[in-house]
Amino acid sequence: MTNDGMGRGSDQFGWRWLGGKNDEWIDACAKEIEAAAKKNNRSINAEMKARFAAWADSPSNSDRLDEIRETLIKHDVKLDKLADMLGKLCEVKNANQTRT
Structure with missing residues (x-):
């Protein structure tokens, strides 16, 4: 089901943070994405989608x-x-x- 809106009917992609005791880099990335999502008034999923789209679209x-x-x-x-x-x-x- 494709839905351009947000909520239960929208397309979803699950993220799994693999951070742990010894993985400060993953934890730092997660915090950066969470902060950017909050700043851009989006969910973490929407922030990740926007970042992937920007990355894939760059020449x-x-x-x-x-x-x-x-x-x-x-x-x-x-x-x-x-x-x-x-x-x-x-x-x-x-x-x-x-x-x-």
């Missing part, structure tokens, strides 16, 4: 995401080729074992 990050996507596609093609080669090697090995 440098968008270009970086495209670069990562292209790299993953290239690696996927290489992995397919390696899997084919491994399959052929296994066939040759099995054929040689059958002959002996």
Whole structure:
């Protein structure tokens, strides 16, 4: 269900803060986001959504995401080729074992 408003019918995304005794960085980030949400009169979820949208929409990050996507596609093609080669090697090995 998509709803542009806030409340029970709105889209939701759960956040899980992994902060603890030894993770001051996570705790500091959580406090920063909570303070920004309060300052911007938004929920923490709305603040996170706004930050992700701003990050993803920035040209440098968008270009970086495209670069990562292209790299993953290239690696996927290489992995397919390696899997084919491994399959052929296994066939040759099995054929040689059958002959002996």
